[in-house]
Amino acid sequence: MAVRHLGEFVVIVCLTLVTSGSSYAEQLPNVVFILADDYGFNDVGYHGRLHGSAILTPNLDRLAGEGVKLENYYVQPICSPTRSQLMSGRYQIHTGLQHGVIRPPQPNCLPLDEVTLPQKLKENGYATNMVGKWHIGFYLDACLPTERGFDSYFGYLIGAEDYYTHMRSYNVGSKTLSGYDLHANKTTVYQYKGQYSTHLFTNKTIDVIERHDKTKPLFIYLAYQAVHFPLEVPDSYMDPYMNITDKNRRTYAGMVSCMDEGVGNVTRALKEAGLYDNTIIIFSTDNGGPIQSGANNWPLRGSKGSLWEGGIHGVGFVHSPLLPTSVKGTVNHELIHVSDWLPTIVAGIAGGALNGTKPLDGYNVWSSISGTASSPRKEILHNIDSLYIAPEILPSYFDGEDFLWRFLARVLEDKFDTSIRAALRVGDWKIKTGPDASASDVWQPPAESGLHTIYPIEKPNQKVWLFNITADPLERTDLSGKYPDVVDEFLQRLEEYYKGSVPVRYPDPDLEADPALHGGSWGPWE
Template sequence: MLITIFKCILIFILNPGVEGKQPNIIFMLTDDMGSADVKFRNPESPFITDNIDAIAADSVRLFNYYVHPTCSPTRAALMTGRYAANVGVSLALMRGNPGGLHPKYPTMAEHLESEGYETYLVGKWHLGSSMLKYHPRNRGFKHFYGLLGGGFNHYTKQCGSGRYDFWRDFNVEYENVTYSTDLFNTEALSVVQKHVEDKSSSPFFLYLSHPAPHDPLQAPARLQEKCKHIENDRRMMSCAMVAGVDEGFGKIIDLLRESGELDNTIIAFSTDNGGVPYAGALNYPLKGGKSTMWEGGVRAPGFIYAPKQLGEGYDFQGLFHVTDFFPTFLAMINSTKKVEKGVELDGINQLQSLVKKEKNGVRESVHIHRDIDRDSHAFRKGPWKIIVGHHYLPLIFDRVYNETTTGWLVENGNWRDKLRDIIIKAMDFITPTQNTIFIQYILWVFIDSPNVGGLSSIRNTRSDTNLMEKPYKTDLDYWRNQHSIEYPTIGLYNLEEDPQELNNLAFQHPDLVKSLLAEAEEQVKNAPTTFRGDILHKTAPIGPQAGLIAKLRNYGSHHSKVIPFGAYLPDDFDLERADENDFIRLLNQQMPEILFMFVQLFSYYVVVPLFAFRFIYNSLLK
């Protein structure tokens, strides 16, 4: 006991935020990276993450760390310290969707700026782009260099339909040659260089939000060379993209170390959600992947490096949620200001738990996710986790995926897995993979749907048909009647005994399911009404070449004439009064392109070969 008290006193004395300059903060977030694709979580990983792993070795590694299952919700939770449902961002924001993180929810960047920090966002925002009030420069970041939306071609910076998404502050940055990860690494390094050279400068908060390894899978030859030992091409490309992130991270660490600022810098690392198996990511030994409620979709690798405050590296076993970074960082810098606007945080200050190496920590439960659009709910308390409603949507990753040692993406997969690989390779022959991302999503869902009882299972959602969706409680009785072994809709798992979620105990412990669901509902009882996530504005700007000709010529993300795709609606645009006739569902918008691709596939691989065969056959007869 005396040793622990002495250690806490010593750390308090050494805390650079007590006297003198406050610590710098770097938060590095990767996009769709597999939870098993860093060696500090998976020593057998074939990926190149030496620099990340080296810092992780001296960090507090978060073993039971949770994020939301898709991009925007996790980013909203990180920025606000609140569960995604409680700020109205429960789904990834699609381009042309007018939703975003409302200004009434203060961000970590706004608070740190009020504490005297110079704030930077380098990379991906993905918390609204349709209105200027969502823009990161208006949400606490003094500097912004990156993309507003969810993803783009990593070279051309286009995101379909002739839309261009690359910015410096409010101004479009035209650069369609250099690999995006290289640009973000260079920019981040220059930020650190500026501050370490000027000792009188303010402390900085650098949110380095890489859009890699999110598809499209692209990387320069030098990074592919590092991963040539991986036989499957998609797994190799994912490795190359991660290697690029690690390369830049290493340069930042070297600069901090050489300048003597490393131990005066809090460094945190996280992924935004589980990896995407079809895009070459691995979440083994966890089940599922991005967009699912399984552990492979919501449990992430993460760490905090702060040796002056947290001591030597170790594995923290307590529950930790992405919302906890906000209040924990405020404690680490000895913040004396209250969070603006009196907003109550869902995140918990974990500093003392981390310092004392508490086995369970202060967090007793984690509200993992509530999706009112697809009607799913996940919650964990102690070892117990419940999932009520849809477990998968919008993507189906229904199993534990193993590391592949062959050219096939799914190791020991069935014939449908191999058919999907063949079709995707066929599409890649017709047009580059970056032009068919959404079609690949649809293909994966279609081919894997028999694993969960067919397409009829996933069509059955409980969301409103209106543009605005009002929160509602999960109907346990309804989902109990929908449940089947093939397509479970009520799940209860003891994660300490069953980390792969293979043994569903829900019907053995119905009272426990009911009580856990009641706790989950209590934590999101004040969730706001939200705009539907799969709805797009019909009149959202598109490039001058967009249209039928562009589709016929497979322009994809290689239009020669583009339009900057940023704010196009006034800040006073009223979502609640929006006209339904002005919007279209994402699937309906993409359907012509999906049909056109399958017509191309049929033409290339059926019609043309038949004509060729007939021509050759007739020639031989003559």
């Protein structure tokens, strides 16, 4: 899918004009990209106060309210796929990361021949810094953040760990692998044991801001651990939520408030360092909130890990003094995907070239955010995971003497196998196929709302759903039976994507990853 550059030159000129009265007149804008982990759609104040949530996010509300709220913005349903697409601008069907997340002992990472967002920004003179969660592989030294374009890195490499001890255990059969994971560049740093990660990552980001060489434009990727499981937070952050009786929800709410405070502190640091007026702040979730762990996506259907809207419709906004006055304080309904950030930041904001990358699935949508053009994006492939097949489908599909004929008929008809888990958005429409975790297939309100969970009524062994997402964003009315021609058209589109995909890479765990073999910490082992 080709990357569009509509309005790119005009937007860059406008940014230069906006900053012409400052000491950074000839400098490109700084970019601070903040990624929240497992943050529910209904857990930001400007959504939640309309839908029964008690969670308070005054800093996020203010930044979003003064900027552009992205209300047709999509991410992936789990961690590694979103992060890989943010860094590469490419769908996971093109990087082999279609299935699951990268587990601690898996010899896997974002392919080394993929050009990353920080690498492209470095080509344009940016100082590139990352703080927080990596989670796109570390089995080789070449997979590490400082080998993928970042000048500096402070954070952890795996997907989850204790917020205070920074330890993580992972079972491989009967064997438990356990280790510490906190690194400054490539060095394991043990002196931060006991420091709560949200505070720690906020402070390290402020350190980057304070020591930044102002002769260079600055890029910071702040990937908070918050608000991912385990549910841990200093008690003081739970105090405003003592009316929430559900312990998970109360703890989660405190974690959100701590993260919100951190975002406010980072913004204040930008102002005190004299960088704020020339900075663009982008905020995003990595996936929907896990409703079993205190998060909430109401009124959307589903949860983290699902291809329902609750798993993939992200919280996102852009805040900057550089935005045109006409779009400040507005809501943007243009179709935008996490893969769009690489071309948007590199070409639309930094004015860089996109040559040298593999063919991008992302679009430069800066003109859309700035209000000068509609989004060039017309569809989103949410995913095709050929390793995730409806279990109730397999026995009937493979049993019996007619299997060969059924298989040959599928090949000859050139149709997409609807037992495979996949989803595609095209304009107003969304098609979804295959299985999803039944526990995620609900409309679950926040615990403190007093409302009741709604359960869908499904056909037995249903494999295909069709929704008009614009008219029915809550996915209440399946239209697959009413519009079979639309279903056939989109199944053909899924088949085209599937034929253009690379094989899934999901290797078995490697016991050589055991931290006990590497000084007690998680890190490269090959």
